[in-house]
Amino acid sequence: MEWAQRLQWVEGWGMAVGGAGYVFRPADAAGLAEALSEVRAAGMPLALRGAGCSYGDAALRAESAVLDCSGLDRVLRWDPEGGIVDVEPGVSLGALWRMTIADGWWPPVVTGTMAPTIGGALAMNVHGKNNWVRGTLGEHCLELDLVTPRGDALTLSPEREPELFRAVIGSFGQLGIITRARLQLKKVYSGLVEVRAVAAPDLATLLRLTDEAKDRWEYVVGWLDAFARGAALGRGLLHFARHLEPGEDPRPGASLSAAAQDLPSTLLGVVPKSQMWRLLAPFTNRPGMRAINLAKYLSGSTLGNRKTYRQSLAAFSFLLDYVPDWKKVYLPGGLIQHQSFVPIARAEEVFRNQLEVCLECGMPSFLAVLKRHRPDPFLMSHGVDGFSLALDFPVPPRRRAELWAMVRELAGPVVDAGGRFYPAKDAALPAALYRDTFRDGQLARLAELKARLDPDRTLRSGLADRLLDGS
Numbered sequence: 043m044e045w046a047q048r049l050q051w052v053e054g055w056g057m058a059v060g061g062a063g064y065v066f067r068p069a070d071a072a073g074l075a076e077a078l079s080e081v082r083a084a085g086m087p088l089a090l091r092g093a094g095c096s097y098g099d100a101a102l103r104a105e106s107a108v109l110d111c112s113g114l115d116r117v118l119r120w121d122p123e124g125g126i127v128d129v130e131p132g133v134s135l136g137a138l139w140r141m142t143i144a145d146g147w148w149p150p151v152v153t154g155t156m157a158p159t160i161g162g163a164l165a166m167n168v169h170g171k172n173n174w175v176r177g178t179l180g181e182h183c184l185e186l187d188l189v190t191p192r193g194d195a196l197t198l199s200p201e202r203e204p205e206l207f208r209a210v211i212g213s214f215g216q217l218g219i220i221t222r223a224r225l226q227l228k229k230v231y232s233g234l235v236e237v238r239a240v241a242a243p244d245l246a247t248l249l250r251l252t253d254e255a256k257d258r259w260e261y262v263v264g265w266l267d268a269f270a271r272g273a274a275l276g277r278g279l280l281h282f283a284r285h286l287e288p289g290e291d292p293r294p295g296a297s298l299s300a301a302a303q304d305l306p307s308t309l310l311g312v313v314p315k316s317q318m319w320r321l322l323a324p325f326t327n328r329p330g331m332r333a334i335n336l337a338k339y340l341s342g343s344t345l346g347n348r349k350t351y352r353q354s355l356a357a358f359s360f361l362l363d364y365v366p367d368w369k370k371v372y373l374p375g376g377l378i379q380h381q382s383f384v385p386i387a388r389a390e391e392v393f394r395n396q397l398e399v400c401l402e403c404g405m406p407s408f409l410a411v412l413k414r415h416r417p418d419p420f421l422m423s424h425g426v427d428g429f430s431l432a433l434d435f436p437v438p439p440r441r442r443a444e445l446w447a448m449v450r451e452l453a454g455p456v457v458d459a460g461g462r463f464y465p466a467k468d469a470a471l472p473a474a475l476y477r478d479t480f481r482d483g484q485l486a487r488l489a490e491l492k493a494r495l496d497p498d499r500t501l502r503s504g505l506a507d508r509l510l511d512g513s
């Protein structure tokens with residue numbers, strides 16, 4: 043195919059940043075080798091891409107080649123006895139659990155949507171609502187194959203070149219192309235989880251209840267009403283969940299079928315899923331979102347408070363997939379997310395400040411999510427012993443510069459508190475601030491490894507330009 047025919051608009055999931063790129067989408071190893079050789083011959087920078095679920099510029103770079111790995115999507119080996127799977131990088135989390143659930147296995151770490159590919163998820167070292175208990179996805183990767191931009195193949199594992207293994211996972215596609223991953227899945231005895239909902243009237247209570255729950259429940263996630271002020275600042279609802287033990291589910295065969303997990307295809311049996319986002323669009327403005335947040339908090343803190351119920355694993359895990367294309371409500375400007383990770387001792391102070399700054403600027407977050415985290419052994423780790431707060435913001439085209447400045451204001455105290463940012467969610471942080479979160483020479487070590495594996499600096503992205511070059 044001619045280069046001109048490959049030209050496409052490639053954007054971050056939030057639709058707020060993007061650029062035109064020359065897209066290659068190989069379907070097998072031969073196609074991948076061919077793509078790499080064409081890119082090398084053209085001397086073109088190359089951004090790696092999975093399903094494109096990173097909110098910002100991690101999987102794209104303007105006027106560069108883009109290697110879309112989502113077509114490399116074969117399951118290579120499945121061991122239903124031991125729960126070990128070998129997959130190509132383009133297999134999505136959704137395709138993975140659909141294949142394994144009937145055998146009683148579930149991915150040990152899943153994200154809020156099932157769309158990410160395993161390659162993209164390992165390259166970001168994703169976390170789930172059980173980060174405190176299970177760590178990141180990389181901690182369940184037994185082995186991976188990596189192809190360097192020059193075409194050399196390496197096999198890495200915690201035992202084989204462990205330093206490089208721990209650097210590749212989480213290095214946001216800067217050291218090579220993950221072409222195979224072996225993962226250990228988690229045994230489950232039911233397709234249901236037991237969920238407990240608890241309301242918290244303020245930020246301090248929300249953080250305390252989250253921390254207390256982390257050792258008793260597999261999954262802990264908090265939602266905050268980011269419109270609440272004063273004594274109610276940071277109020278929210280927590281959801282704790284645990285897998286059912288053997289014998290607790292009277293019909294495990296039924297709940298463990300992929301069909302039983304499927305999210306409903308219509309709303310109230312009427313509105314087709316594909317059109318649901320249109321119902322949300324009229325409310326996606328400040329008064330509408332204030333009302334929705336208030337209604338959600340009031341119902342959760344009264345009728346729903348301290349309720350325990352059972353829910354399918356998919357419904358609990360992938361809440362954000364209920365309404366397909368919901369992000370379209372944010373057009374034309376799109377949305378950005380800012381997720382900061384703050385050590386436990388400083389979390390309340392930093393998050394309180396973030397919520398207040400957003401309210402003062404007149405740009406409260408439309409969706410705010412809290413999680414509890416732990417450190418992990420990967421070179422470019424974003425994990426801390428503390429909490430993360432993920433804040434979604436619409437990007438009003440006329441206030442874009444103001445929003446970017448506000449995110450910078452939110453981020454400063456995170457750096458001072460010894461915190462970190464999640465590259466999968468970032469589009470707006472300036473290099474200087476971001477680079478300060480890598481305190482132990484991680485960026486220098488990544489640059490050394492990159493000089494070894496990618497000496498021509500072929501692999502690039504908007505994010506990598508900022509982090510590695512400080513541009």
Ligand SMILES: Cc1cc2nc3c(=O)[nH]c(=O)nc-3n(C[C@H](O)[C@H](O)[C@H](O)COP(=O)(O)OP(=O)(O)OC[C@H]3O[C@@H](n4cnc5c(N)ncnc54)[C@H](O)[C@@H]3O)c2cc1C
Nearest residue numbers: 092093094095096154158159161162165168169214215220
């Ligand atoms: C609605 C929503 C909810 C989310 N919830 C969570 C969450 O709960 N927890 C969490 O951790 N994240 C979450 N994310 C972020 C998402 O999990 C990450 O951005 C993930 O990396 C996306 O995977 P992807 O396949 O879309 O990869 P992309 O976004 O396309 O790429 C991600 C990175 O991987 C690199 N890459 C892609 N393929 C390869 C490959 N084969 N080899 C090497 N590098 C590669 C890219 O260069 C890029 O740097 C969420 C995202 C969305 C949209």
